[in-house]
Each structure stands twice: as C-alpha cells, then as structure tokens.
Amino acid sequence: MTHRLAVVVKGWPRLSETFIAQELVALEAAGHAFDIWSLRRPTDTKTHPLHDRLRARVRYLPEYLHEEPDRVWRARAIAQRLPGYQRAYEIWRADLARDRDRNRIRRFGQACVMAAELPPETRGLYAHFLHTPASVARYAAIMRDLTWGFSAHAKDIWTSPDWEIGEKLAADDTGAAFGATCTAYGAARLRGLADDPSRIDLIYHGLDLSRFPAPPDRAPRTIGAPLRLLSVGRLVEKKGFDRLIAALALLPARIDWTWTHIGGGPLGESLARQAAEAGLTRRIHWRGACDQPQVIEDMRAADLFVLPSRIAADGDRDGLPNVLMEAASQRLPILSTPVAAIPEFIATTVHGTLSDDGPGDLAAAITMLSDNPEQAQRMADAALKRLRSEFAMQPGIDRLSRRLDDLTS
Structure with a gap:
C-alpha cells in the first residue's frame, strides 16, 4: 500500500x-x-x-x-x-x-x-x-x-x-x-x-469500548466499609496530587480509606515524601506505570476514581483526560475538578462530582461520596450512559x- x-x-x-x-x-x-x-x-x-x-x-x-x-x-x-x-x-x-x-x-x-x-x-x-x-x-x-x-x-x-x-x-x-x-x-x-x-x-x-470489558454489576458500597480510592495520571503539577494528599490527611477517622496511584512522573519522590510527612504512607500504594489490563483491574476493584486536575504555574492544564472515560466505562464513581474541558464530559451531581481543588474541598467531597454510596453509583451509571451515547x-x-x-x- x-x-x-x-x-x-x-x-x-x-x-x-x-x-x-x-x-x-x-x-x-x-x-x-x-x-x-x-x-x-x-x-x-x-x-x-x-x-x-x-x-x-x-x-x-x-x-x-x-x-x-x-x-x-x-x-x-x-x-x-x-x-x-x-x-x-x-x-x-x-x-x-x-x-x-x-x-x-x-x-x-x-x-x-x-x-x-x-x-x-x-x-x-x-x-x-x-x-x-x-x-x-x-x-x-x-x-x-x-x-x-x-x-x-x-x-x-x-x-x-x-x-x-x-x-x-x-x-x-x-x-x-x-x-x-x-x-x-x-x-x-x-x-x-x-x-x-x-x-x-x-x-x-472518545473511547473505543470494544477494548474494554463490560462494566461490573456494581452494588452501591456499604456505608462504613473500607473506601478504595484510585487515581491514574502522571505525577506532574497539573494533576493536583499534592492537594489530594493534603486532602486525604483531612479525612475523618471514621473513613477507613486506601489510595492507589497509577502512573510515573517527575514529582514521585516529593509526593511520596509529602505522604510520609503526613503519616499516610501505609494507606497509599504507588503502582508506577501500568499496562491497560492492570489499570482496568484496579478500576473494577476501586470504589471512587479521583482526578484533582488544576492549572499549573506555567499555564499547563489537562484537556479532557481519557482516564475519566475509562473509569466511566467500568461504572466507577468519579470525583474531579471543573478545570479545562472536564465539565464537557462530567456535569457535576449528574455524571460525577466536580470539586474545587483545595484540600478542604476535596476532603469534603470524598467524605460526601463515602457517606452517600447510592448517589455516587447513580452518577456513575449516568456517566456510563453518556459515554456510550455521546463519546464513542x-x-x-x-x-x-x-x-x-x-x-x-
């Protein structure tokens, strides 16, 4: 040819x-x-x-x-x-x-x-x-x-x-x-x-849904059960993971949470140090770069996907991160921020929750979603429906x- x-x-x-x-x-x-x-x-x-x-x-x-x-x-x-x-x-x-x-x-x-x-x-x-x-x-x-x-x-x-x-x-x-x-x-x-x-x-x-397994038949998480948080993204300023770590330190003691991060990047050492200084090391799993089967497996096992995107000091920012659509493909509830084009896919309170990126705001949003698992799952179902109808x-x-x-x- x-x-x-x-x-x-x-x-x-x-x-x-x-x-x-x-x-x-x-x-x-x-x-x-x-x-x-x-x-x-x-x-x-x-x-x-x-x-x-x-x-x-x-x-x-x-x-x-x-x-x-x-x-x-x-x-x-x-x-x-x-x-x-x-x-x-x-x-x-x-x-x-x-x-x-x-x-x-x-x-x-x-x-x-x-x-x-x-x-x-x-x-x-x-x-x-x-x-x-x-x-x-x-x-x-x-x-x-x-x-x-x-x-x-x-x-x-x-x-x-x-x-x-x-x-x-x-x-x-x-x-x-x-x-x-x-x-x-x-x-x-x-x-x-x-x-x-x-x-x-x-x-x-869009997303080629033929590459992804059918979403699991998720029941809403039981209130009080362990909360498994997942993020996928490069360890760079615009992804906001420093503010997420600060937010995790503010969560109420009644929430038994763990956070898994997938992805590499230049801020890995400083973020791990921030987590250690906050006393969170035992609750955080740094996976590094993973292939798609591993990412999907972790999405299917998680309770909440968190991507706290923000505008970096040099003006860099996300567009519409594909990982949000990938999380939606697995009916995983989503927490993100109203930055750049994220609201083009996630309308807050409809397809997921969009929070300000301050640590206190993120902690409050995680707490709300942990305390309202049925609402979180309804939004995840709506995100999957939108993905199929508008983002093929x-x-x-x-x-x-x-x-x-x-x-x-």
Whole structure:
C-alpha cells in the first residue's frame, strides 16, 4: 500500500498517550497507511496492547543532533536542494529570534532529516501536538512543498506562545491545512488565534469500548466499609496530587480509606515524601506505570476514581483526560475538578462530582461520596450512559479520516 501520509509524534510508544495509539489503530482500520516519525525514543518499560496492533513502521529522528552527526549533515545537504528549504530556513530563523532555545535548533535539524528521508510518495504530514512535533512537521512540509495538519491536546495549546500558534494556523501555504483538537475548551482558544477558524475541528477522542470489558454489576458500597480510592495520571503539577494528599490527611477517622496511584512522573519522590510527612504512607500504594489490563483491574476493584486536575504555574492544564472515560466505562464513581474541558464530559451531581481543588474541598467531597454510596453509583451509571451515547470513538475518526484524505489528495 502506498504510504501518502507521515505521522509525527513526540515519542513512541508512550503509555501516557494511549489516545494517540487508539486513533492511529482506528485510522489504519479506516484504510490509511502511514509511517510514524518519532522525535524521541521510548522511555517506558511497558507498552499498551494497542501498540502491538499498529502495523505502521516507526522511524526515529535523531533525538539529539550530536548523537548522529553524519546523518544530520547528510540530510542537511539534501534538504538544501529541496524547493522550499530557503523559505523554511527563513521562517525558522525568525522563530529562533523569538525563542532562543537549543530545542528550537534541534527541531530544525530533525525537520531536515525528515524532509530528506521522506518517501517520494508522501503527500501530507500530520503531527500530534501543536508545539514541538508541529514545528518539525511544518518546517519539513515547507521544505518539501507539502501540506500538513495537526492534532492539539492540552499543554501544547496552553503553554505555546500566541505568536507561534497564530503562525502555525496562518491561512497561507506555510500554515496548517487543518487542526483538530479534542475539547471545545481548546478549540475556542485556537479559533480565536486562527485567520480562518473553520480550519479548526473539534474531534473528541472518545473511547473505543470494544477494548474494554463490560462494566461490573456494581452494588452501591456499604456505608462504613473500607473506601478504595484510585487515581491514574502522571505525577506532574497539573494533576493536583499534592492537594489530594493534603486532602486525604483531612479525612475523618471514621473513613477507613486506601489510595492507589497509577502512573510515573517527575514529582514521585516529593509526593511520596509529602505522604510520609503526613503519616499516610501505609494507606497509599504507588503502582508506577501500568499496562491497560492492570489499570482496568484496579478500576473494577476501586470504589471512587479521583482526578484533582488544576492549572499549573506555567499555564499547563489537562484537556479532557481519557482516564475519566475509562473509569466511566467500568461504572466507577468519579470525583474531579471543573478545570479545562472536564465539565464537557462530567456535569457535576449528574455524571460525577466536580470539586474545587483545595484540600478542604476535596476532603469534603470524598467524605460526601463515602457517606452517600447510592448517589455516587447513580452518577456513575449516568456517566456510563453518556459515554456510550455521546463519546464513542468512531464519529471523530470518520471526521478526521476525511480531513486526512483531503490532506493527501
């Protein structure tokens, strides 16, 4: 099959980005053939079952240019003979003047390698994330005189400067032919920065429910029984786990709780230290990164899913975390916060509980849900119903597939 599309990702495979793997597997099923071009090599020691289903070839660009100097210089010589190299170089120099960062230099070097090594039948580039991957895709596309598009998600929307987003959305032959984003919250920001707002599509990731077991037949938890809390998410500021630990320390002694956390991240040591200083170590289980079967098993065993998302100091924030939909797929009651696009799926008191992220507020919400298990289960049932009716994966895949057909036609 002719591979007319190149997909650019930051790293492959990544357990924290299974929504990308879900999408790419579905695009292959829809008839799209592509190679994956990854800016980084994998760091996770485990993979997701979806990664094993993907047939696409993975090509790794030089993660650091000095590690593959012969490849980089050979590619640069080829790239300099391409029709759009000079224009791409001028755009990159203008970007570098406003963003004097070594990473910006690496992006241009990776773009040269990609432009030089793309198969001749390639007609379009599609990047996941609007920041680094889209920069590499944009420079390479300009060099090769190709069209390109992107999917934007969360951090890339809220921490990229307005000037860079605006230029990537420019309604000319250097900007993206289309941009997809997975929340109405993010789409509103991007449309406000675009010359042509119609280029931005709202495409929810949704959930491929065929990948998940049927939900358990949950009876409401018995009041006074042990309360098993579960969270899944990277140990980073925007997930709010520091405030959750502070909240757990405030729970009344009558609640016999345990908390299991799944996921890795740079704040692991400091959060474990915070828990120890609060005297909570024996109640907390740090699982680290886990594969999907383990995550689902823990969801089926838990009583309450907690994701206390917040806006980080640098502006980073969640979009609509897929783990909320995964918890809903198992009829697991949900406690989260009204941050970013979370209310697009969870209407508080209807599909779950959305609390302010202060420790006292979180503790009060956990206590309320512990004391009202029938109400918690009714909301979980409503979340599952909404997931099935409004957040299925296939409508979004169909719309994205049409965009990619246009991109490569």
